[in-house]
Amino acid sequence: MKQGNFTLPGEAGYEKLTLDLAKKWGADVIRDSDGTKLSKDILDAGYQIYSTICVIRDHNEWARQHPDCQQESFLMAGPAAAEGAELKIHLLDQFYTEQFQINESADSVKYWQVFDRTAEAEVPTGQWDYADGTVTIRGCTPWHEYTVNFLAYRIWEEISMYNYVTNSWTGEHLMQIDPRYSETQEYMLDWMDRWCKEHPQTDVVRFTSLFYNFVWIWGSDARCRNLFTDWASYDFTVSPLALDQFEQEYGYRMTSEDFINQGKLHVTHMPPTQHKRDWMEFIHRFVVSFGRKLIDIVHQYGKKAYVFYDDSWVGLEPYSEDFGEFGFDGLIKCVFSGYEVRLCANVPGVTHELRLHPYLFPVGLGGAPTFMEGGRPALDAQRYWIHIRRALLQQCTDRIGLGGYLHLTLGFEEFNDRIEQIADEFRTIQELHAEGEPERLPVHVAVLHAWGKIRSWSLSGHFHETYMHTLIHVNEALAGLPVEVSFISLDDVKNQDLSRYQVIINAGREGDAWSGGDGWKDPEVVSNLLSWTAAGGTFIGINEPSAVEGTTHRFRMAPVLGVDLDRGEKVCHGKFTFTSEETVLPEDCEFPAKAGIYLTDPETRVLRAVDGAPVYTEHKFGKGRGVYLSDYSWTPASLRVLQQILTPEGCELPASDNPEVETVWFPASRTVVFLNNSEKNQHAEAVVDGKKVAADLAPLADQYIKI
Amino acid sequence: MKQGNFTLPGEAGYEKLTLDLAKKWGADVIRDSDGTKLSKDILDAGYQIYSTICVIRDHNEWARQHPDCQQESFLMAGPAAAEGAELKIHLLDQFYTEQFQINESADSVKYWQVFDRTAEAEVPTGQWDYADGTVTIRGCTPWHEYTVNFLAYRIWEEISMYNYVTNSWTGEHLMQIDPRYSETQEYMLDWMDRWCKEHPQTDVVRFTSLFYNFVWIWGSDARCRNLFTDWASYDFTVSPLALDQFEQEYGYRMTSEDFINQGKLHVTHMPPTQHKRDWMEFIHRFVVSFGRKLIDIVHQYGKKAYVFYDDSWVGLEPYSEDFGEFGFDGLIKCVFSGYEVRLCANVPGVTHELRLHPYLFPVGLGGAPTFMEGGRPALDAQRYWIHIRRALLQQCTDRIGLGGYLHLTLGFEEFNDRIEQIADEFRTIQELHAEGEPERLPVHVAVLHAWGKIRSWSLSGHFHETYMHTLIHVNEALAGLPVEVSFISLDDVKNQDLSRYQVIINAGREGDAWSGGDGWKDPEVVSNLLSWTAAGGTFIGINEPSAVEGTTHRFRMAPVLGVDLDRGEKVCHGKFTFTSEETVLPEDCEFPAKAGIYLTDPETRVLRAVDGAPVYTEHKFGKGRGVYLSDYSWTPASLRVLQQILTPEGCELPASDNPEVETVWFPASRTVVFLNNSEKNQHAEAVVDGKKVAADLAPLADQYIKI
Secondary structure, three states: OOOOOEEEEOOOOOHHHHHHHHHHHOOOEEEOOOOOOOOHHHHOOOOEEEEEEOOOOOOHHHHHHOHHHEOEEEEEEEEEEOOOOOEEEEOOOOEOOOOEEEOOOHHHHOOOEEEEOOOOEEEOHHHEEEEOOEEEEOOOOOOOEEEEEEEEEEOOOHHHHHHHHHOOOOOOOOOOEOOOOHHHHHHHHHHHHHHHHHOOOOOEEEEOOOOEOOEEEEEOOHHHOEEEEEOOOOHHHOOHHHHHHHHHHHOOOOOHHHHHHHHOOOOOOOOOOHHHHHHHHHHHHHHHHHHHHHHHHHHHOOOEEEEEOOOOEEOOOOOOOOHHHHOOOEEEEEEOOHHHHHHHHOOOOOEEEEEEOOOEOOEOOOOOEOOOOOOOHHHHHHHHHHHHHHHHHHOOOOEEEOOEOHHHHOOOHHHHHHHHHHHHHHHHHHHHHHHOOOOOOOOEEEEEEOOHHHHOOOOOOOHHHHOOOHHHHHHHHHOOOOOEEEEEEHHHHHHOOHHHOOEEEEEEOOOOOOOOHHHHHOHHHHHHHHHHHHOOOEEEEEEOOOEOOOOOOOEOOHHHHOEEEOOOOOOOEOOOOOOOOOOOOOOOOOOOOOOOEEEOOOOOEEEEEEOOEEEEEEEEEOOEEEEEEOOOOOOHHHHHHHHHHHOOOOOOOOOOOOOOEEEEEEOOOOEEEEEEOOOOOEEEEEEEOOEEEEEEEOOOOEEEEEO | OOOOOEEEEOOOOOHHHHHHHHHHOOOOEEEOOOOOOOOHHHHOOOOEEEEEEOOOOOOHHHHHHOHHHEOEEEEEEEEEEOOOOOEEEEOOOOEOOOOEEEOOOHHHHOOOEEEEOOOOEEEOHHHEEEEOOEEEEOOOOOOOEEEEEEEEEEOOOHHHHHHHHHOOOOOOOOOOEOOOOHHHHHHHHHHHHHHHHHOOOOOEEEEOOOOEOOEEEEEOOHHHOEEEEEOOOOHHHOOHHHHHHHHHHHOOOOOHHHHHHHHOOOOOOOOOOHHHHHHHHHHHHHHHHHHHHHHHHHHHOOOEEEEEOOOOEEOOOOOOOOHHHHOOOEEEEEEOOHHHHHHHHOOOOOEEEEEEOOOEOOEOOOOOEOOOOOOOHHHHHHHHHHHHHHHHHHOOOOEEEOOEOHHHHOOOHHHHHHHHHHHHHHHHHHHHHHHOOOOOOOOEEEEEEOOHHHHOOOOOOOHHHHOOOHHHHHHHHHOOOOOEEEEEEHHHHHHOOHHHOOEEEEEEOOOOOOOOHHHHHOHHHHHHHHHHHHOOOEEEEEEOOOEOOOOOOOEOOHHHHOEEEOOOOOOOEOOOOOOOOOOOOOOOOOOOOOOOEEEOOOOOEEEEEEOOEEEEEEEEEOOEEEEEEOOOOOOHHHHHHHHHHHOOOOOOOOOOOOOOEEEEEEOOOOEEEEEEOOOOOEEEEEEEOOEEEEEEEOOOOEEEEEO
């Protein structure tokens, strides 16, 4: 059994369990978790120690003395219809009052806005007043609807609120303070220094995380408790002071409506406005500059600083140009999926550590039971592992580990055994990489969307939160495919040398950030991509690629793809009939019929049709080609199909004869890896380096064969 | 057996058959058809005679002498991508050259436009030249796409082209001439006069139809022969002279792009632009004024003038305010469906005559065999009849009849018997109406869309051409339901007294003419409808009612409906969970799950959910309510569901206990009609005026029971 590179969550009161499992799993590090402590026996057992801190909470006493240093958010009350000339809107009616408290200060109210949403016009400030939680609007147009944008303090730190409600925590609600204020900064720096002094046994300070949580707005109605969540949005970074400072720096004033956006807010899945981009940059620069001061203190005490790439990670932006300025030594990502492995592993200059799921909590993030009656944590762990291992086989991380309450593993021996095997396999993968990289296709893939590099790999959150977006399935597939992958924006199409890419993928729904939205209205974007394709590139469009209204084509890449989308404006136009070549696809890889897709060129090859509609096509364009897929869902066999599309003519990697089984070949160590991504038994054979190799694989299992 | 009110297509050479069937079917009129003649024996047999004329064709000799008086259309060539600075586009490559010939005259070319469709910018006229069927564009931006809008003569009249190709006609291609030119007008008036003189036995001159055919553009590629068809579009009314005259009259110049619209053209299913409305009005006024002159001649000869509401009907517009100015005596509509019955029957001031399907042609309009091997014309006739009879039971016409080649009925005795029964039942329905109207709900329904009254009942063409639009299913249902129906536009919502309506229905897809499109951005439209609902109205929204981007709601009527549509901008927003009441619906009435529909109010009642998504909801708004349906498909049982939604509380009409069977009650004649709209045997019972009445019905059959 191999040892090391494994972080174990210890738990005071369970010292024997802690040390037994540390041995079983080959841990070299013991950590505390949100809700657990380490005892002297554990601290002295010879392991390295990670200590978790959350710099914005755990300061209730100070927060109570400085209530105006609490964090805030813009909220929208309404819409409510006026029946006469006067309308009263109670601001907090829709919101969870344990989370929010109106900021009634003059500094705050100056940023409030009232809108007639029927006419979509702002109501002049002279026409409304605020008192006692209520805005009264005068001079209303009857039967128009009105809303109020206002600022509220967030009086319960959201992660502890979630755990309190979901995992039955008790105790005082934790408040959260905003380092935007100089008094908070002074307090935090002092606190950080004291903390380091008081924790001499800590080797690594694990920041969980920095200052601003992803947005998570709760509602008053139990039937809609979660009003808004977006893992990558900056709504929780706002305050009158930040808004004032932004205006000084950028020369224009952000309004409440820049955030509220007609109540839609700005989800990461939609293309960002320039105002949103400016605000993100403004916040990120602040988070880097103040974060750096805290990290410097940690380093002064000879400790390392790791950061958790979740929870209050907003402003961290590991894919920004200046992430290195933080000075973090490590990046820890909690992962269910392969793309999350790559999200962590592809950040340069830090130790990469994965936090595996399931967490040692009673209830999983998806809401299902885990370490409690009805839970099957060993199976969960293996189901996540099949995604994680294939990503690790392409790009490995430095460490893995767990989090939560260790005592919950009692009675779940199968889970403990499973983790032992996983930890072992992880170390095997590290060794393979150390001997030499796996064989890959000579293909550099660019995934093209509105965000580009800053939203590499992840869209916004976990797979189970984003499964409805085509691109997450594509990213998850790419995470374990033998190709180089970059993420580029529509602007990059104008500014980069595209010849470095052999394939460009655009996958999303019309108007969303992943398809690209209005950025496609720039003719230079389109003509550069036509030129690149004509010179030999492969453009893969999935679902509603490059779709935007406004000219002859709805898919701006229709000239390349040879297909386009009719949303009704061409319902009276004839469409080319075609003969489908009915390419045989593996059973669990099916592309759905999509209404409105039609051929723009009779030469477009229909490789697959469903209900008479093309769902998989190929179209030559100059020396290159366009490939269209009506959608893409991650299945064991769809990985194979995508790899085939990515493979240049005349190029071949070892591949099993079974589309449910992936094959990775490490020539330096002469090791073939067979991955059964399915939940059935599978037999697979492959010819590797002239030798026939075979494997019989249990559901979700793998096999490493040296030849 | 009853007699009369039936028009039979006679055929020279089949005199006995003509007179036998005239007797069998109770005909009082014999007509000729497109392609057949009447002989002396038929003309002298004592029947009234209809004679078919088509004033724009059958003048090949004159047309050859006046080639510049032929009709025209704008076409768009391309798009084609420029690889360098120069690009050549062959104008007719995509088009059927038996239909089109480029109009190369200077008058024509001055209206041509060349566009860079990648930049969506017009190319200055100095940058392109025309010669020998080809436009050469200079100074292109490489990898931009270009198109050319140009004018072409239509050298083969489209209806005869269709019949020539589909029904194997032979002989010379018929040309068509444009009465826009004064020389054509002179010729036509003279011809009309001569024609009347030469046809003393004709009682009714049947215009088939007027001057301009609905648009029907054919392509060069057999795989896409039909490039564009729209029954109600005005693309075939254009000419340099008309454009010049329009400019003088309206003070602005229509461009080719006003018609071409980026190659999309303007389908009737999309909201019209103001330019399109102006053009339609301009053409309609011309058609009325010149049409009147021809009709006056017919009247001078003591004949009646009927017009066919199909083929070259463009500009006729029987639902315009000034249709009466034509002076037509009768309106003939070919019908497959109930809504087409109402389309004809609801036009005031004319004799209403229906032309039943199937036509006596080898191949039906849908392309399937009819009077040939494989055809089942008797079944076809009965399938159409179930739609027609229920509309006639609400509003009857004056006459019915057939068209085509009578000899084709030889060997189809079952068809001949079926028509005998249908003719008989038609006369029964006339008698019932004469005794007194059927009992109806005290409900006036307004169908609300972008066009309003001018597009009453029909969207654009037959059901099999428009089945993909929700509204045609709704119109078809309404055609036979016991309610008054009007069609109103979004502008009418501002200008009419809405209190005359108890129900307003809006049914379509976002952005289409039936949902309403940008007209919903007018706040007065929305607030008037909120006010009307609050006062007690029922607003029924189906599919994507009132949907348009731009404010808090996507469905502008969300405050009333209590549901809204998320297209992705609210993917991170929580949605109200709900308990579905799971209203029992008849087996063949199902509303489909629709992605993105969510409740905006926890008080919205979910009467039906599919896959966890609301598909049928009700929401109180003031004294009124909003009802949402995810879609609506005509099925025998869905008629019942719609009728239930339309029925005011406390109101009840006799209804069978079987949702597949409709019931109509004529109190004056004490007759209950049971209609089996299904293709199965049905038993039905109803309590009518205190009496229990029962019927056993064969598939598609009906029963008239006097109590």
